[in-house]
Amino acid sequence: MRGYAGNLVAVAALGLLAVCANAAHAEKKYDPGASDTEIKIGNIMPYSGPASAYAVIGKTEAAYFDKINAEGGINGRKIKFITYDDAYSPPKAIEQARKLVEDDGVLLIFQPLGTPSNSAIHKYMNVKKVPQLFVATGATKWGDPKHFPWTMGWQPNYQSEGRIYARYILDHLPNAKIAVFWQNDDAGKDQVKGLRDGLGGKANMIIADKSYEVSDPSVDSQIVALHDSGADTFFSWAAPKGSAQAIRKVGELGWKPRFFLANVSASVAGVLKPAGLQNAKGIISTAYLKDPTDPTWKDDPGVKAWRAFMDKYYPTGNQSDQNNVYGYAVAQTLVQVLKQCGDDLTRENVMRQAANLKDLSVDVLLPGIKINTSPDDFFPIEQMQLMKFDGATWHLFGDVITGEVGHQATH
Incomplete structure (x- = not known):
């Protein structure tokens, strides 16, 4: 009889352990910028100044997050995309990064554009331990996880x-x-x-x-x-x-x-x-991206999906501007990272998932080109044609x- 009671206690203890484990597993983890309902993402773009031709990238990204929100968000959370102009000026980029991190309380800064601007905020982002993720520049220094673990590039360097x-x-x-x-x-x-x-x-x-x-x-x-x-x-x-x-x-x-x-x-x-x-x-x-003006891709499902997105969410966008393809591809990559984060929306986990992309293909990458990262490889795309x-x-x-x-x- 004692054996039976002992077994019951053991079973109950195991049950309790399982409940605790599930609770721990289900426990949601948030850093500033994340909650049950929202993920705040910051961005810095040259909406004015000598590199303003790139401004459409920020507009495409904003439109893509509108699409994601219209479809229910990411794991039930809506994206709040806060994007500021730095006019391609490094001092202005520093000002906007501080505003995003210290005033707006974003979870991460995504796709800040330009080598000079990113260089200006590089140390700040790493001291603050806020992801400077998928920067819009191909400088080689964005792939240095040993010295700058909070900064990652995206495009081929x-x-x-x-x-x-x-x-x-x-x-x-x-x-x-x-x-x-x-x-x-x-x-x-x-x-x-x-x-x-x-x-x-x-x-x-x-x-x-x-x-x-x-x-x-x-x-x-x-x-x-x-x-x-x-x-x-x-x-x-x-x-x-x-x-x-x-x-x-x-x-x-x-x-x-x-x-x-x-x-x-x-x-x-x-x-x-x-x-x-x-x-x-x-x-x-x-x-490394498909060009919608190239007749080769006229019937390509990925380019068709991009066109449908542009028609609905960014109808004023120029469909022969490759920057609008780029913005779409990198926004899709971020969405994958945030999906992988699940309910652990800490800055540390954002970087962990960004460094764990395996053979990811997004709609508009050329055939044969895949996105791959690891904890010691912060260069997502290294192939071109x-x-x-x-x-x-x-x-x-x-x-x-x-x-x-x-x-x-x-x-």
């Missing part, structure tokens, strides 16, 4: 992109004489480093380079000097306005180099049209190329 071009040049243009036009900040320096590193022992193929400041009203003198260098291959690593001016000036000079254009400035609507489509014909760039502009649309060619930094690029 600039050094990867530089290595991918170098691979193409070594394979197809081994005698090229290269002139490089670059933005005088971490972004431009990174891209040039990737190209040099990728060329390796052949880096002396670069015979001239000129930098410019994003605030420069004109870049004509730099382009003229590069034209006069005798180069037959030209690289433009500049923000949209600088790239559009460079393309136009190359055209005006009647210069016909093999022209490579940074992915961040490959927007038909934002760069190539203002530069003059006739001047942009033949330009080579890289892609080359594309060429025919005067109307971009056309992909070649294979998907990996340009991992620290690894030799492989096909």
Whole structure:
């Protein structure tokens, strides 16, 4: 009889343990910015100033979160997206980051745009232990979990992109004489480093380079000097306005180099049209997202889903602007991270889940390109494909190329 009673006590104790375990499992954990009903997300964009061509990214993201909220939110919680203008000015970015963290009490700052602005808030975000997540810049320093565990990039980093071009040049243009036009900040320096590193022992193929400041009203003198260098291959690593001016000036000079254009400035609507489509014909760039102006994707389910979203939630958005595809893809990535967080909406868990994305594919990534992260890999996308502009649309060619930094690029 005692054995039976003992068993009952044991069973009851086990039952109690199970209840405690379930309660612990069901316990909701929140940091500032999260509750049973809401997730507050901060954002900083250049809605004005010299990089305002990127402002549509913030508008697309806001529209995507409207869509998520209309469909019931994330695990029952609505997203409150608070986005501020920093005019692409580092001091203003610091002011807006403080406002978001200290006054608005956001859970994280998502997709703050620009290398200078993110550099300005980099230390602050890490001291405050607030995620600076999926920053909208490809500088390589956003992938340094050891020193900056609260900051993560999203798009392929600039050094990867530089290595991918170098691979193409070594394979197809081994005698090229290269002139490089670059933005005088971490972004431009990174891209040039990737190209040099990728060329390796052949880096002396670069015979001239000129930098410019994003605030420069004109870049004509730099382009003229590069034209006069005798180069037959030209690289433009500049923000949209600088790239559009460079393309136009190359055209005006009647210069016909093999022209490579940074992915961040490959927007038909934002760069190539203002530069003059006739001047942009033949330009080579890289892609990791589908381009809705490319007839290849006319019936693609992912692009169709994006178009339906644009029609309903952002009808004034330009459907030939690649930045609107980018904003959609990165917003989808954040939604996946927040879904994975479940009821543990702490800043620490946000970073843990962001560093645990496995072969994630979002609607508009090119086939074969997947998002992967780990606790020691904060570079979500490291693959790209080359594309060429025919005067109307971009056309992909070649294979998907990996340009991992620290690894030799492989096909």
